[in-house]
Amino acid sequence: MEEELLNSEKYLNFVHDLHNVLKQKDIILVYEGEVDQSVTKSFTSLIERNLASSEESLPLKKRVYHVMVECLQNICKHSDDMLTGESISSGEGIFIVAKDEDSYIIVSGNAVYNNKISPLIESINHINSLTPENLKIYHRQKLKESRFSDKVGAGLGLIDIAKKTQNKIDYSIKPISDLVDFFIMKFVINKIID
Amino acid sequence: MLIVLSFISVISFIAFLIVIKLLMNIKKNNAEDNVIFKEKTQDLETHLVIVGEKNNDFESSVKYAKRLVNAILKIGSTVVFDKLDYFLFFKPKDIISGDFIWYNSKYDRHYFVVADCTGHGVPGAFMSIISYNLLNQAVNEYGFIKTSEILEFINKRHYEIFNKDNESHIHDGMDLAVCVIDTDSEIVEFSGAMRPLYIVSADGELDKIKGDRISIGDATNYPTDAGFKDHIEEFSSGDTLYMTTDGFVDQFGGKKGKKYKNARFSELLLKLSKNNISVQKQILNQELSDWMGTTNQTDDITVLGIRMN
Numbered sequence: 001m002e003e004e005l006l007n008s009e010k011y012l013n014f015v016h017d018l019h020n021v022l023k024q025k026d027i028i029l030v031y032e033g034e035v036d037q038s039v040t041k042s043f044t045s046l047i048e049r050n051l052a053s054s055e056e057s058l059p060l061k062k063r064v065y066h067v068m069v070e071c072l073q074n075i076c077k078h079s080d081d082m083l084t085g086e087s088i089s090s091g092e093g094i095f096i097v098a099k100d101e102d103s104y105i106i107v108s109g110n111a112v113y114n115n116k117i118s119p120l121i122e123s124i125n126h127i128n129s130l131t132p133e134n135l136k137i138y139h140r141q142k143l144k145e146s147r148f149s150d151k152v153g154a155g156l157g158l159i160d161i162a163k164k165t166q167n168k169i170d171y172s173i174k175p176i177s178d179l180v181d182f183f184i185m186k187f188v189i190n191k192i193i194d
Numbered sequence: 195m196l197i198v199l200s201f202i203s204v205i206s207f208i209a210f211l212i213v214i215k216l217l218m219n220i221k222k223n224n225a226e227d228n229v230i231f232k233e234k235t236q237d238l239e240t241h242l243v244i245v246g247e248k249n250n251d252f253e254s255s256v257k258y259a260k261r262l263v264n265a266i267l268k269i270g271s272t273v274v275f276d277k278l279d280y281f282l283f284f285k286p287k288d289i290i291s292g293d294f295i296w297y298n299s300k301y302d303r304h305y306f307v308v309a310d311c312t313g314h315g316v317p318g319a320f321m322s323i324i325s326y327n328l329l330n331q332a333v334n335e336y337g338f339i340k341t342s343e344i345l346e347f348i349n350k351r352h353y354e355i356f357n358k359d360n361e362s363h364i365h366d367g368m369d370l371a372v373c374v375i376d377t378d379s380e381i382v383e384f385s386g387a388m389r390p391l392y393i394v395s396a397d398g399e400l401d402k403i404k405g406d407r408i409s410i411g412d413a414t415n416y417p418t419d420a421g422f423k424d425h426i427e428e429f430s431s432g433d434t435l436y437m438t439t440d441g442f443v444d445q446f447g448g449k450k451g452k453k454y455k456n457a458r459f460s461e462l463l464l465k466l467s468k469n470n471i472s473v474q475k476q477i478l479n480q481e482l483s484d485w486m487g488t489t490n491q492t493d494d495i496t497v498l499g500i501r502m503n
Contacts, residue, residue, distance in 0.1 A: 041337030062301040066378065069339060143381065143428050156426065160379050 029097040035075040044069055047097060056191065063164050063189050064104045068097060070157045071108045071187065094184075102191050109184040117173060117181055124185075127159055128168045135163055165189050256289045256316065263290050263319050266326060273297075275304055277377040281475040283497040285441075285482070292318020292368075293439045293494040296329045302378040305333055305344075306498065308389070309370035310439035312411075314494050317366070324355065325368055325410075341372045341385035342422040349387070349410050349418075357413040367411020371437045375429060377502065382429035385422045389437070392460070394467035396432025400460055403427065434467045434501040441495030442478075447485040454485055471501045 022030065028050055029043060047068055051061040075093045093110035112120065130138055139159045146156060162169060170186040282295065292311035297304065307329055311321035325348065332338045332347040348370075356364040369388035376383070384391045386405015393401045406422050408415065429435065443459045446452065462481060466474050478497055 037336065037338070037343075040339075041335075044337055062378065065301050066303070073339060139379075140428055143426060146426055164378065 025098055026100060027096060027098040029095070031095045033093070035072060035093050035095065037076070040069075040072045040076060043072060043095070043097075057193070059193050060104070060189065060191055063193070064097075064106070067106055067161050067164055067187055067189060070161050071095070071106055071185075074157055075108055075110055104189045104191070106187045106189070107184065109182060111176060111180050112183040113179060114175070114181045117183065120183070121171070121173075123155060124158065124169050124171055127162045130162075132163070132166065135159065139163060161187055166193075253289070259316075259319065260290050263294075263322070266323070275299065276302075277503055278304060278375065278500055279471045279503050280498065280500045281471055283475045283478045283495070283499075285479075285491070285495040286314070287441075287491045287494050288315040290315060290319040291494040292322060293441065293496040294322040294326060295496065295498055296326055298330075298333050302376055304375045304377065305372070306375070306437065306500065307370055307372050308437035308439060308496055308498050309368050310389070310441070310494070310496070311368040312366040318494070321366055321368065325352075325370075328352070340424055341374055341383050342424045344372050345370075345385050345387055345410070345422040349408070349416070349422075352411040353413060353416045356411060357416070365411070365413070367409050369409055369440070371405060373435065373437065375435075375500065375502070380428065380430040380502070382427050382435060384425045384427065387422065389439070391425070392436040392438075392463055393427060393429065394434045394436070394463060396430070398464065398467070400464050400467075401427070402460065429502055431502050434471070434499060436463055436500075437498045439494060439496045441493040442482065442497060445482065445486060445489075445492050445495065447487055447489045451489065466499070471499060474499055 021027075029046060031039070031043070033039075044065070047065065051064060054061075056064075072095065075095065093108065095109075096105070096107040098105045098107075127135065127138070139156070142156055142159060158169065165187050167188045167190065170188075172184045174182040174184070176182050284291075284293070284295075286293065292314045294309055294311070296307040296309070299305070309322070309325060311318045311325065328348050328351050329344070331351075332344045336347065338344050338347055352367060356362055356366070371384065371386045371389035371391055373382050373384040373391055375381075382391075382393070384403055384405075386403075387408050387410050389405045391403045391405070393403070395401070403425050406420070408418050408420075408422065438459075443454050443456050445454045447454065462478075466477055469477060482495070
């Protein structure tokens with residue numbers, strides 16, 4: 001009985017610590033689980049309200065909102081694959097919106113088949129290497145290609161995010177199993193926009 | 195001989211009497227007929243007054259409804275879109291219409307719909323109000339982002355309202371074009387149910403992007419296997435897009451009394467796009483009345499033109 005209480009207290013302490021961490025890191029939203037239509041809608045509404053009550057500039061609000069939507073759409077699309085049985089992960093993903101003194105930070109993490117990782121990294125590295133002007137040209141080129149492809153808009157999301165954030169996309173790969181890696185991307189939106 | 199003569203005179207006299215009697219009878223009948231005729235005319239006049247009153251009641255009711263429908267289903271003249279200029283050419287066949295437009299903005303993403311409900315007049319307007327609400331639900335409450343998702347949602351709900359679990363045998367539905375202009379990404383996303391999207395680029399090239407051959411509310415074809423396709427196109431400064439119902443191309447007129455047709459309409463859009471967006475509505479109006487001449491309007495007509503500035 002005493003041990004149970006002790007454990008319970010331990011758990012409550014953990015909650016307290018977690019709360020403190022969230023506060024310290026100024027995390028507005030953290031979510032772990034399946035991302036679908038209703039989740040996307042709830043998060044966008046939540047962040048919309050949060051931004052509306054903040055004193056941030058309109059261009060910044062727009063960027064945070066659009067990058068978030070794009071990011072959730074990315075995870076959503078991946079969940080689609082899982083529904084059709086193309087993926088072995090259960091649609092779990094992590095999604096974080098946080099801010100610090102000079103930026104908003106949006107993080108997404110989800111399981112990806114490791115044979116799909118290298119084209120993904122290639123594409124991110126290429127996007128990161130481009131100047132804003134070349135990014136625009138690359139975006140146009142991809143738009144034209146998408147016209148003749150079955151996967152309309154494939155790969156356009158990341159280019160659009162890069163255009164909007166005007167920052168490099170950070171990423172990290174952590175292996176889960178022989179087949180699957182956990183893939184994390186971090187997007188930073190500066191509060192001061194040139 | 196005398197007997198014969200007197201017999202003939204008697205017969206003549208009797209005949210004369212009969213003719214007189216008959217003539218009098220006719221006169222009498224005429225008088226009676228006149229009374230009946232007068233009564234019937236009065237009756238008819240009373241009915242005419244009743245029909246007139248009913249017609250007035252109906253017309254004022256429809257005209258009142260028009261105020262409500264107009265307030266909901268058109269872009270208010272005070273609406274301004276950041277980075278976008280537009281005109282709306284809207285010409286209903288009757289007082290109220292089965293054509294309607296819908297729009298919504300989420301920061302830099304601007305949603306536009308031009309829809310054509312089957313029929314026109316009152317039933318068309320009823321269908322418009324239902325569909326308008328479904329669009330609000332899809333974008334504002336459910337938060338669908340892709341244009342294909344919006345069409346899938348509307349199609350599903352139409353089926354549920356009119357055909358699922360009932361024997362209404364309602365085959366009415368609508369054709370529509372949905373697009374989202376992202377002014378920051380400089381793209382337009384589009385999906386169509388039997389309606390295309392026309393884009394005229396800043397350098398004067400016309401592109402017609404066809405919608406899917408699926409009509410909303412077609413219960414015989416539900417659920418569709420293929421679903422609606424998403425299209426993404428570049429849309430930047432100086433580019434103009436047009437969304438329409440089929441009213442303009444289907445309008446009879448010209449020297450031979452034929453339909454306006456798609457090829458002529460594409461030519462018209464190319465010419466139209468060379469002008470400032472603020473005068474395009476007048477040009478369309480002029481072209482339409484020149485084409486129609488004395489011909490009656492076939493269907494509701496709607497053209498929405500949007501230019502990125």
